[in-house]
Each structure stands twice: as structure tokens, then as C-alpha cells.
Amino acid sequence: MKPALHHQARMRRVLEHIEHHLHQPLNLDELSRVAACSKFHFHRQFSATFGLSVQRYIQLARMKRASYQLAYRAAHSVTGVALDAGYAAPDAFARAFRQRFGQSPSSFRLTPHWQPWLAALEPLNHARSTLMHPVYNANDVTIRTVPATPVGIMSHRGDPALLGATVQRFIAWRQAAGLHPKNSPTFNVWYSERQPASPDDYHVDLCAGTRGPIEAHGAEVVAGEIPGGRCAVLRVTGHTDNLEPAALFLYRDWLPASGETTRDFPVYCQRIKFFPEVPEHETVAEVFLPLR
Template sequence: MANEPSAAHRQRHAQRMNALLDHIDRHLDQTLELSSLAERMHFSPFHFHRVFAAWMGETLGDYLRHRRLDVSALMLAQPEPRSVLEVALTVGFGSSEAFARAFKLRFGQTPSAWRLDSPQRWARELAHSREQQALRHRPPQALLSNLDQTERNLDQADATCAEEDTGSCFTSESQMHISLQQLPPTRVAYLRHIGPYGQRVHKFWMNTVLPWRQAQGLEQRACYGIGHDDPSLAAPEQCRYDACVEVDADFIARSPASIQDLPGGRYAVAQFRGSLADFSHAWTELLRGWLPSSGMQIDGRPVFEHYPPGADYDPTTGIFSCELCLPVKAS
């Protein structure tokens, strides 16, 4: 019993910090002074500075800087014809010069060079992901006989994967079953995980989210997973993931849950069936393979996975099903 107040305090603190991070994301084009954010959190500036650094592992100034630059890097990689100055102003920099200096310090190249290199960079990421996927699905004897090869025939890898008939291979665009759909807005309650994606998120779902969902009587409701950060840009320990459950409009979220609304609109929806090891590759195929050749671009709405009620999950094999939902608009 003595631990309950402490646990409840940590949960309320987590809610407040999550709300602050969401507020920052919605207002990156504004000044976001420490004093005003501290007032929003009902802390003195001195204490807020320490609390934020303890929670995120970096100062508020460092967090704002890398968050703005990460968002700008995603914007610059899109085919939308925005100038570097427009991107700089959108993420809160006062001039293209200051933006270019900060961008080069973080990514090692200028914003213009990053934009020009994006198609090649995406192609490299896709090729590496396909190579790793081929290795995972190659028979052990073939794997041992090819360890010394640095270049692999991806077409052969696709054929090998298709022959397995496991439903978990995503080495070519044609196997992803992508459709454009108009999705409705959805109100969700969510719990947030901050840290590396992958296995830790899976454990978060199993050990924290599903027991909470059951206790709230929401077992038959659809679930969603929102990855707020691009793991190719953000540090693993700073990646934010929201595990969400659909709720009614009058649902009252109590600690540790919070409420948000998933915006509706046009999405590219890819059907996924596979293991956790296949999951990252499927997203890479969608973002780095399908998207550049689709004539569309991603917009500012959240990217998420959708788990319909009764979605398949085999605890023995780890195979599960969901939909990968990418918000898109015409280029």
C-alpha cells in the first residue's frame, strides 16, 4: 500500500510530460520559451529545467533543437517544392543561415544536400532492409554458404521468400497489398512508451497495455500504435510510441491513460502478416519502396498501425496481423 501513492504520482507526472511533448510538436514554429512551458506545467523555471532533463535525458533546449531538425529532415525528403527557408520557418528557425548551421551540425550536410541525397539514401535503406530480410528467410545451409558475399541478388531473395508461403515476407512492393482508403477520425485512449521500438514496444503492449485494456472493459475495441519518431533520425532512447485503444466520445481517461484524436482522411493502407522481425522491414518497404514511386507524399498526420478487433496473434510463433496506415496526399 505504501508504494501506491508513489506509483500514482509517477503516472500523473508521465501524463503531464506526455501532454507537454505533444504541445511542443504542435507548436514547433513558435518560440517555446522555457518560462512559458514551465508555467504550463505549473513548475518554476528552475525546477522545470531539472524535471525535463531527468525525464528526457537531455535539456529542453537540446530536445527542441533535435526535434525541430528531425522534423525538418523529413520535410526536406519529401517531393513537395518547399524552399529551405520555408522549412526553416515551419520548424521555428528565424533564418535559413541559422537553420543550415544547426542542420549540418546534426546531420553532417546542408539542408540542400540532404534534399538532393534523399532518393539515394532511401534506396540504400531499402536495399539494406531487403538484404537483412533475405538473410532472415534464407535456409540455414544457404546462409552459411553465402556469409562472405557482400552483394546479394535481391530478385532471387524475393523468389525464395515467395516460395516459403509464410505470409510474412515483404521483400517486394507487389506482396504488400496496398490500397488507398478514406479513414474516419477516431478517438483513442493511449499509454506512451519512450524508448527503442521493436521488442520493447511488444513487451509494453503485453505487460502494460493489454492488462489495462482488459481492466477498462475494452477488449473488443480496435487498437492502434503510433510511432512519433523516425528511428533512422531520432536516438532510440528518445523514440515515442503511443499504444492506443478506440473509445467512445464520453470515455474518461484516468491515470495512466490520456486521450487523443486520430485524424481521418486519405491513407495508404498495407496489409501486414508476419513476425516482429518482419515488422520494421514492412514499414521500410512502404516508406522507402512504395511511397517514392506512388506519385504521393506523406503529410503531417500520424503514421500508425491498426489492429482490428480479433486481429490474429499466435503467441507460439509470434506471427500477427495488422494494417500499416500511411497518411498521404497528392504531390
């Protein structure tokens, strides 16, 4: 293995270890052993690789998981989220959460301020998605004929920074409708790029598979369908917040070399394993490029 790839593999092991043990104490000795590196050099290598210290990375990873539990998992109590984040008392967690995101945990649960939340987590997301970006090749793509799937659709149009609020409403609707992800497939259909030239042009549909009539949630949920047919499918494991690199690979690299042509339906994904139910590096999504 080339030295650069060997270094990256060691750092990946460290990130996976951190995510598996976010609810436990983590120290420099332990992480340097995982990296097979001297503890006297490990923290500098980590900072040089990811652009932030080990301790800050751990704190941000814990706060990201805690914020997901607060916003999207109503069954998790604030006290339980605090303990899971490694805090012995809810008040210490509340102070740290407010310092990071500008809101108390209870306030964030009710009305998250998504733009400050995104800004606070940008160093973490940059470390994961930019510095440790995935590499795909043609062998990772399969061609699959998929059946048509009836779905309930909630559209998000406008600033992608506010997508979290739509996700909250979508989760609340599917829970009320009894459409649990274990028996109701989850899809995202992208009608725009992840970061269009104008935020107003951003458009994504959040979809849950259904077996019967759709119970409307105000005027937000409508009945629709993920059409059946041939698709190029690329499976992505780990840090599936940003699937744009996978979609770009299909369009830029795989499609021109394949001799295939696209069908008149946008690229979409199916979410299979979700954060925070599993650590972020174990999340799974499949990206579908519809073909003729």
C-alpha cells in the same frame, strides 16, 4: 491519479505544447507553466524523464519535422522549411542541419543519408516511444468487417534503416499517379517484425488504394489487394512511427483472451493522419489483425 501517472500526464502536456508550437519561440517559463511545475525544477524533471534537456528535445523535434518536409514534401522550399523550424535565415538553418545530420538541407532533399539521420534522432525517438509508451486494453479493440481494397504496392525488403528511401519513391509514384492520401487510403503491410534478427529479413509493403489500372513505376509498383474480411482493429493516436507495441498487444494480450483465430494475411495498418501535416501527437493509424 497515482503520482507517477500524474507526473507522466504533466510531461505529456509539455510534449504536446512543444509540438504545437515548434514554429514559435519556446522558453523555460512557458513550458514550466504548462507542466504546472516550478521553473527551478522543471528542466531537471524533464531531463530525468526523457534523458535529454528541454532545449535539445526542441531542437531535435524541429529538425525531425524539417527533415520530413525536405524529404517527403517537395512543395516546401528550403527557405520555407528554415523559417518554419524557427530560423531567421536559411544559412543558419543549413549550418544547424549539417551539424545534426552531416548533410546540407539541399543535399538531404536530393539523397538523404538515412542511417546517420536515424542515429541523430535516436534520443528523440527513445524519449517518445520508450519512456512514454502507450498502454492498451481490450476495450480499445473493435472487430470490424472491412471491404477488399485494390492497391498499388511498392515493397521494401532489406535494412529497415533504408526504408525512408523507399517511402520517397512511393510518395513520388503516388503523386505522379494522382493518388493523394485524401482520396486514396494508405496502408503498410508487415511481413516481418520491426527489427528482425537479420536486417535482410525486413519486409514491408507500402500500399495506396486505387480505383483503376496501376501505372507501373519501373518494376517497383505492382497491383494487389488488401483482402476483405473480419479484423481486430486497434486505433493508435500519436507518434505512429513505431506501431510494433500495438501489434504486440494484439498478438500477445488481446488474441489469446479473445477466442478468435487469425486469417492467412499479415497484420497491417492504415495511415489516417500524417506527420508533418499534423503534429506527431495527433497522427493517427489503425492496426488491423485479420481474423477468420
